[in-house]
Amino acid sequence: MALVRAGKGKSEILEQTQAVVGVNNVSLKVPKGAISVIMGLSGSGKSTLARCVNRIIEPDAGQLLLDGEDYTTCTPGRMRDLRRRRISMVFQNFGLLPNQTVIDNVALGLKLRREPLAERHRKAGEMLEIVGLSEWASHLPGELSGGMRQRVGLARALATEADVLIMDEAFSALDPLIRTEMQDELLRLQTTLHKTVLFITHDFQEALRLGTRIAVMADGSVIREGTPQEIVIDPQHDYVAAFTRNVDRARLFDAASVMVETPADGQGGQFVLDDAGQVAGWSAPGGAPASGAYIAVRPDTRLIDIARAASRGRGPIAVVDDAGRFRGRIPEEALLAGIAGDAETMKGTRPDA
Amino acid sequence: MLDPDQVYIPLASWIQIAIEWIADHFRPLFRSIRWPVDELLNAINGTLEVTPPLLLIALFGLLALWLAGRRTALFTVVSLVFILLLGIWYETLTTLSLIATAIVVCVVIGIPLGILCARSDRAWGILRPILDVMQTTPSFVYLIPVVMLFGVGTVPGAVAVIVVAVPPLIRFTNIGIRGVDQELIEAGIAFGATERQLLWEIQLPQALPTILGGLNQTVLLAMVMSVIVAMIGAEGLGLVVLQGLGRLDVGRAAVGGIGIVLMAIILDRLTQAVADRDPRARAGQSRISGAFARLFGGGHRRAEARLEASLDSKT
Secondary structure (H helix, E strand, O other): HHHHHOOOOHHHHHHHHOOOOOOOOOOOOOOOOOEEEEEEOOOOOHHHHHHHHOOOOOOOOOEEEOOOOOOOOOHHHHHHHHHHHOEEEEEOOOOOOOOOOOHHHOOOHHHHHOHHHHHHHHHHHHHHHOOOHHHHHHOHHEEEEHHHHHHHHHHHHHHHOOOOOEEEEEOOOOOHHHHHHHHHHHHHHHHHHEEEEEEEOOOOHHHHOOEEEEEEEEEOOEEEEEHHHHHHHHOOOOHHHHOOOOOOOHHHHHHHOOOOOOEOOOOOEEEEEEEEEEEEEOOOOOOOOOOOOOOOEOOOHHHHHHHHHHHHHOEEEEEEEOOOOOEEEOOOOHHHHHOOOHHHOOOOOOOOO | OOOOEEEEEEEHHHHHHHHHHHHHHOHHHHHHHHHHHHHHHHHHHHHHOOOOOOHHHHHHHHHHHHHHHHHHHHHHHHHHHHHHHHHHHHHHHHHHHHHHHHHHHHHHHHHHHHHHHHHHHHHHHHHHHHHHHHHHHHHHHHHHHHHHHHHOOOOHHHHHHHHHHHHHHHHHHHHHOOOOOOHHHHHHOOOOHHHHHHHHHHHHHHHHHHHHHHHHHHHHHHHHHHHHHHHHHHOOOOHHHHHHOOOOHHHHHHHHHHHHHHHHHHHHHHHHHHOOOOOOOOOOOOOHHHHHHHOOOOOOHHHHHHHHHHHHHOO
């Protein structure tokens, strides 16, 4: 530990002590009720970090705080209690007991905290219903497909009603199609459950889809942390840039990120607003006021959908909020630049904006 | 110069003296070891002998039917009737009680020791070389200290059987528990299992097929040894063979041999069926021929070595 504090490198320490520094100097705030993604390639220490969070691996130094409670050095009894009621986990290879039925697997956490059988099965049954596997309750995990098994793993983690969920490469062992399906499932569940999720993955696309915030890890340290859009716009780091290069921006960015806020386009055309700030219409250069056709999109509409709408319809694009108030317009070149990933032309940096 | 006819290190007499010393000074200890074995053996043998033979055969048939299916059940019933007709019924029961006693004691000793070894590398480090020596030592060699420490008869015979039969059970229990998927252990810990819950809810159930494979090995070793201990006066089928040999009565010896083979096949099929009830139980396949090859030492650790190798490559 002294070597780490002295700032020695990972390979140097390995040479001197035969000890591998798994995770070093990582400081993360995991916001309540959101999905925080830790993304890194194998060996970057992301799984070690995840296991430090519920102390399956004991950190040698540092602090773990849950709602302000420092549980880094709490008694084994208190730690068990946290694991039984506050922090649960989903595993890469599901970690299901092959000789127990699906419902008993889901009830594992409840059994370990010694709830009566009827209660266990009632709660586990509810969880199976949530993940859509009720009719499989009395089957063995071996009879289920990979995606279904991970649903069982998810149901097991939800059954303890823990509010913190560690998902270690939870979807990495699944086929691409099933993986996407499970990502949707997680996002769907999250809209009602609002768990605090710490999601570990090596897949940057997955990180972008799921993460409210993403932390990119390399060699045991976090090298970039932020929202998906922030990271893609400004990777700050060659290593991170290597991931962001191939990102499908059209599906990541929304109207708000490329729009300009002025109603006029500087070439004679402009959106006409009424007193409430709502769009009354488009005045084309030389045309009648507020008579031109236009396309309205929401601020959170993805660029891909805007591009689709633009290719079908005619006229300029207006961004309007839920109440129909004008928020901005999207010039064609800004839309294209947004999709192409040209940071210079993004919001606020355009010379004519 | 060293004279080949001269003994320079009188190891033989040293061992003799050491064993005599132990026998003299620890007699109460060996008596107290003998006592539970004696009681158990008498209880089992007594029960078997007072049960009407046909009822016993029917019970065994039902047991075989339940565990292993129709074919084994039929074989069991026919074999036992044949043994009854051969006139070696009581000898067979004695051998069966001997084996049953040994199995009970082996389970009571072996499984906890195996668990201990799985949980502590230090315990395994100590026990492993001892097991290696125990399993490579020819079974005959155990007879001498057993006679000196426990005397002669069926009960010392049972003690010798236990000593020979217990190592595979310890090994397989250890391997089985150590081989449990790391992710399952982590799942247990992550959901707040105590050490005890981890053992009972996750490790033992997952290791059970391997442990039962070890039990099968133990049963077959006990079968083999139960014959050998006839040489120190244990009764049963072994004694029939030994008496046959002593009197050059080939017929009698052969009858004893047939009884032993039939018993061994029945026991193997039944314990194998128990181990195979779980489809995941693939560890510790064993065959009768293998069991008898073990009698002469050497090759009897192959299956375990394979298991251990696969375990090493996994971690």
